[in-house]
Amino acid sequence: MSTTVKIDAEYERGLPANIYAERMVLGTILLNPNAFVTAAATLAPGDFALDKHRIIFQRMMDLHNRDERIDRVTLANELMRHGELESVDGLSYIASLDEGLPEIFHLESYVNIVRDKSLLRKMIAASQETIQRCMLAEDDPVQILSAAEERLLSIGEAQAKNTLASAQQIFDAAEGGINSFLDPSRRVRGVSTGFIRLDEMTGGFRPGELIILAARPAMGKTALALNIALHVATNRQAPRAVVIFSLEMSKDSLLTRLICSRARVDQHHFRTGYISREDRARLAAAAADIYEAPLFIDDTSGTTLLDINAKVRKLKHSISAPLGLVVVDYLQLMPSPSLGRNANRVQEVSALSRGLKLLSKDLEVPFLVLSQLSRAPDQREGDHRPQLSDLRESGSIEQDADMVAFIFRPEVYHKDREDLRGKAEVIIGKQRNGPTGVVNLVFLHKYTKFENLAEDLGEPPPEE
Missing domain, CATH: 3.40.50.300 (P-loop containing nucleotide triphosphate hydrolases)
Structure with a gap:
């Protein structure tokens, strides 16, 4: 890649991240705006490790919510409207996002990599917070344990896989197909x-x-x-x-x-x-x-x-x-x-x-x-x-x-x-x-x- 990736402090600390997978997700969306729906079904802006990638994905989301096309021009304009173009390293960085993309996109694989790294960072943050509370020893140990438990459960809920299924998929998943699904005697009790x-x-x-x-x-x-x-x-x-x-x-x-x-x-x-x-x-x-x-x-x-x-x-x-x-x-x-x-x-x-x-x-x-x-x-x-x-x-x-x-x-x-x-x-x-x-x-x-x-x-x- 011709453009040097500017690494955030969070990434420099050695937290799990795959910057190139993040670029692949953003670049694929710029080349194929319809890909945003697939990415957004799993990812949120906070799942990206770099601040500028979070900002770019958020502005892509804003464009999508207004039913506007997502491309280099509209994205740059949206960033300028919010005074954020320079914070993402300008037009040159946006133009570089789709450089080096393979001819056949593997968007789901890129999305899964970004999601998994985000999950690891969240678990590390939850663990560090728990360790800090344990070291300070200001709270009851049971309360600290309960808080850690609640934090981890909430992470698991937020990272739940996409479970959208069409009616056809639901019928096909039933043993015996649609006839079994409609037969009360064969429904699971x-x-x-x-x-x-x-x-x-x-x-x-x-x-x-x-x-x-x-x-x-x-x-x-x-x-x-x-x-x-x-x-x-x-x-x-x-x-x-x-x-x-x-x-x-x-x-x-x-x-x-x-x-x-x-x-x-x-x-x-x-x-x-x-x-x-x-x-x-x-x-x-x-x-x-x-x-x-x-x-x-x-x-x-x-x-x-x-x-x-x-x-x-x-x-x-x-x-x-x-x-x-x-x-x-x-x-x-x-x-x-x-x-x-x-x-x-x-x-x-x-x-x-x-x-x-x-x-x-x-x-x-x-x-x-x-x-x-x-x-x-x-x-x-x-x-x-x-x-x-x-x-x-x-x-x-x-x-x-x-x-x-x-x-x-x-x-x-x-x-x-x-x-x-x-x-x-x-x-x-x-x-x-x-x-x-x-x-x-x-x-x-x-x-x-x-x-x-x-x-x-x-x-x-x-x-x-």
Whole structure:
């Protein structure tokens, strides 16, 4: 090349960059303005290492947004309008951008090189910021870790590949083509919850979905989540791996609940040792089923988004069963990403819910996340059924979630009414791809277990 490339201070520091690939991208656009759309689908001005390349790409973007042609003349004029022509080394540098281009352009390859180098620089910057905060030791280590995690996740989201697909590509990607796509019996269904009416209303939990299960204390949100998790892991027709992140209960406590629930044995009797021979036989059978199930429990307190991401990814590559569900109990106990000293709890919980949604999409597995409710249902006169506005420190939980479900047991508010004993409702307050409504269930107090209504199963009512 006849023109010497002026190297920026950032490039001189040895950060990853490929200046010639950047020139190739810009030069290809000057020779073929239609190439800008391809480049802009992946790159932003900030992805270029040199300041002048960032400026040139930004002015190309301005021309494109005004539906004006991009060439040497229009680009130079646009730079002069903003007083930036000299800052990009003048007309001679613009004229040199398309020098040395091969006869056959490989624009996508050039774009990928620029994108990859940009990603490396961003990761280095995030790492250096984390190192600096660690050296200063002014913040809590957990906050520093959460901030690093949030920064890396945001980089990954920003660098997501172009996923635009035509209708034809979507049809062709379906096994069996368009006929399979249109056949309801051949469409992929979500993971069954074990509750007939809930499956009918939701179609099961689908990969990439964030499902929020919220309730006031003592309503049974952990019990329902464990019932669903156990069904997914022990489904004889199609068992799937389940990961439970418990930030509140220990592994032993969770396992006790699971075994007693499956065996239909009173937990209190089990803990105190007052169990019959029949109870022992049922407990042994339940323990054997769970022993063989692909069910994994993590009770680490302070589990972060980064922890969940790393542990689930590692597990996916080490097990034979497909991953069917991730349960997080519960959202408000997760450490807050560090958003600065002026951030409030609503912003922090919003960052957590957004991060969990991104993980569910990236890992291609449904996330069932438990959440607290505010005191509003208790203070509401008359009908105490929860609403979306009752989500505690909600922020963007409602926006991020594909489904929001509430648990309501009227007997909690009317303890003197025997006719309400055992009645439970799962209220679908939001469902992005389906209807809202109420699913009626039975709650068995002795076993801390939810079950289908007898009429849904065509069987006599379960005994308490």
